[in-house]
Amino acid sequence: MNASSDQSARLSLVQRPRRNRKSDWARRLVRETRLDVADLIWPVFLIEGSGRRDAVASMPGVFRYSVDVAVEEIARAAELGIPAVALFPNTDPARRDEHASEAVNGDNLVCRACRAIRAGGADIGVVTDVALDPYTSHGHDGLLDGDEIVNDATVAVLARQAVTQARAGADIIAPSDMMDGRIGAIRAALDAEGFESVQIMSYAAKYASAFYGPFRDAIGTSKTLRGDKRSYQMDPANGDEALREVALDLEQGADMVMIKPGMPYLDIVRRVADAFGAPTFAYQVSGEYAMLAAAAANGWLDGEAAMMESLLAFKRAGAAGVLTYFAPRAAARLRAG
Ligand code: PBG
Numbered sequence: 001m002n003a004s005s006d007q008s009a010r011l012s013l014v015q016r017p018r019r020n021r022k023s024d025w026a027r028r029l030v031r032e033t034r035l036d037v038a039d040l041i042w043p044v045f046l047i048e049g050s051g052r053r054d055a056v057a058s059m060p061g062v063f064r065y066s067v068d069v070a071v072e073e074i075a076r077a078a079e080l081g082i083p084a085v086a087l088f089p090n091t092d093p094a095r096r097d098e099h100a101s102e103a104v105n106g107d108n109l110v111c112r113a114c115r116a117i118r119a120g121g122a123d124i125g126v127v128t129d130v131a132l133d134p135y136t137s138h139g140h141d142g143l144l145d146g147d148e149i150v151n152d153a154t155v156a157v158l159a160r161q162a163v164t165q166a167r168a169g170a171d172i173i174a175p176s177d178m179m180d181g182r183i184g185a186i187r188a189a190l191d192a193e194g195f196e197s198v199q200i201m202s203y204a205a206k207y208a209s210a211f212y213g214p215f216r217d218a219i220g221t222s223k224t225l226r227g228d229k230r231s232y233q234m235d236p237a238n239g240d241e242a243l244r245e246v247a248l249d250l251e252q253g254a255d256m257v258m259i260k261p262g263m264p265y266l267d268i269v270r271r272v273a274d275a276f277g278a279p280t281f282a283y284q285v286s287g288e289y290a291m292l293a294a295a296a297a298n299g300w301l302d303g304e305a306a307m308m309e310s311l312l313a314f315k316r317a318g319a320a321g322v323l324t325y326f327a328p329r330a331a332a333r334l335r336a337g
Helices: 017-021 024-030 067-080 109-120 151-167 182-192 210-219 240-251 263-276 286-297 303-316 327-336
Strands: 040-046 053-055 063-065 084-089 125-130 143-145 148-150 172-175 199-206 256-260 280-284 321-324
Touching: 017 024, 040 067, 040 109, 040 327, 063 067, 067 084, 067 109, 067 327, 084 109, 084 210, 109 125, 109 151, 125 151, 143 151, 148 151, 151 172, 151 182, 172 182, 182 199, 199 240, 199 263, 210 286, 240 256, 240 263, 256 263, 263 280, 263 303, 280 303, 286 303, 303 321, 303 327
Parallel strands: 040 063, 040 084, 040 321, 084 125, 125 172, 172 199, 199 256, 256 280, 280 321
Antiparallel strands: 053 063, 143 148
16 A cells, blocks of 8 residues: 555644634634624615616626615615615616716605605615716716816715715715715715714725626616726726725725725725724625626526625625625525524
């Protein structure tokens, strides 16, 4: 018998890391990170009408809900223990214009949803997105002057948009636009209107990413978007710059910061969590969801296991929580134990 097949061979090892993995109880005992339902924020797409549940083709298992259905789904999410939902409107194309006027209409889809969720009485935080892309005819997050996104004029509209959402009952304002100086301007505008307890979760390091494609399908901007967002969203090549962006947003009053996308940017999540110790969230974006869902649908991945592993990875990287389209599924799974 040669040495490699000798089952009785013994190494003299002091350290055997496998001892701590020898059974389920042993693994649980030394586990460093846990995913909890309270770590999940559920992004929800809204559409006009009633009784609607429109499938988003590029995100199997994700729907756009009319406000009445959204209220029911969100109540269910609250029962599962999900602490917050983030609302994204698919605005009627007829209501989109160059100035994003609909963004500051107190009766827009998001504001109506906020009031309906509040009226429904669910114990859940409502996060609203501040950016102009669901409302502009050109699909950009800011106002255009020719081909240029004008920063300061955009910030003025964003501040009004934030106040409009706070009046409708939003708990957390989440600016995703990447304009300079918007956090300070939004904080001042909220405070001036008596909304000093409304929180700001800043998309502090948001990259110009190819992983947002399915989201743009969901809110109806993929066909209308003129050009790209690289003059305001960050270059995927940059990490140090993310730390500078986060520092600025915290100085200006952000209560929480976010890194986006998620899984391809876990290094940034870790660096930001370590450098600032502020609540740091990650957004597992539409393209990440689509990749996992597509592979699972083809039988190429175990969808449930890959979902849970991907979410745990955010916690291991130092995230306080994750925005994820998997939230209801993951919550149900966590509840089942
Ligand atoms: C735009 C916004 C985007 C997402 C959230 N807010 C897309 C973009 O910047 O074009 C992407 C979310 C996702 O892909 O899931 N303000």
